[in-house]
Amino acid sequence: MQEKDNNKNVLIDGSRLIIESLARAGADTFIGYPITPANLLYSYGRQRMSTMLSAPDEITTVQWMAGLASTGKIPVTATSFPGFALMIESINMAYMMELPMVIVLVQRLGPATGTATCGAQGDLMLLNGMISGGHPSPVLATSNFKDCWELSEKAVNIAVKYRTPVVLLTSKEEVMTQKSFNLNDLKNIKTVEKEYFDKDCVYKPYSNKTMVPEFLSLNQNKHQIRINASTHDQFGILQHSTEDALNNTIRLENKINNIINEYSFFEYDKQEGANKLIVSYGITSAAAIDAVNKLRKTGSKVNLLIAKTLIPLSAKYKDIIEKYQKVIFVEESINNQLGRLIFGIDRPKNMKFVGGIGKMITPEKIIKEVENE
Secondary structure (H helix, E strand, O other), X not given: OOOOOOOOEEEEOHHHHHHHHHHHHOOOEEEEOOOOOOHHHHHHHHHHOOEEEEOOOHHHHHHHHHHHHOOOOOEEEEEOHHHHHHHHHHHHHHHHHOOOEEEEEEEEEOOOOOEEEEEOOOOHXXXXXXOOOOOOOOEEEOOOHHHHHHHHXXXXXXXXXXXXXXXXXXXXXXXXXXXXXXXXXXXXXXXXXXXXXXXXXXXXXXXXOOOOOOEOOOOOOOOOOOOOOOOEOOOOOEOOOOHHHHHHHHHHHHHHHHHXXXXXXXXXXXXXXXXXXXXXXXXXXXXXXXXXXXXXXXXXXXXEEEEOEEEOOOHHHHHHXXXXXXXXXXXXXXXXXXXXXXXXXXXXXXXXXXXXXXXXXXXXXXXXXXXXX
């Protein structure tokens, strides 16, 4: 993708924006196994990253990513649910080892292999529980081309700064549909600054002195490094249930929960006097925006919340939602996964849901629920 110039309108898809942003932010390696509808990300990653490896399967993909991340690389992959399901054990491994990487998850209709060419928003609850022990792993969700660009940069920043796998959640329509887009609308991407341990004292790869231990590459010769995916102490030595080892596991959870202070992203379109709120994320946000605009043209007052940081979940979402007399969640599923994530089984009586399966939700369907008394 060329640098910006005046009136630079191009026909482009979200896949190219995501890969270009990841590369500019510092991601230098793409490892993948092709799968629909993430194939364009695979193709562009092959062209753009300085290193590209075609793995024989999805399990190997994340194993290779972990190995490269331990040497200071920032690896990326892209997949959809069937591939992601195979990756989960290795993502848990990388989470425990505290290795930075980005996984772009392109949602498609499930369960199982489902329909490869049909989009959906069905993977959120899976992501919320994918780490054994219920620990949170960062998830950002794109809702438009600007998000594809900016949230990709944030994903790399979180992965490196917090030493963790990060999932960038998107969908078939966002990464495969080409649209006219002005590149001048994109901000400059800054390459992430990697900080390495540079002291003469003994190195503790999992030191509890700070929330995020300093990183040191395996391919240096000054310090001994142990990287361990089992319960371990600050030196990476296998432990069963010692206080030091268990405190290290507790630190992992606290470390990820802390990202919400800096990386809580959402859009809140507020109109004074409105007592109705539409809540959405991802691809369905486009229909929600259209619905809000049409409703306001007819004199209806309604506000819109688009969630972009999905895990860990910001308390700000609930604070906003509780201000309204009627709240309509909109997502391309039949079981309101975002609403369940926020409220659990204690669903407020004023909360309604507009969902769907096998096809994108229309603005008219949202408008009907908003106007329904």
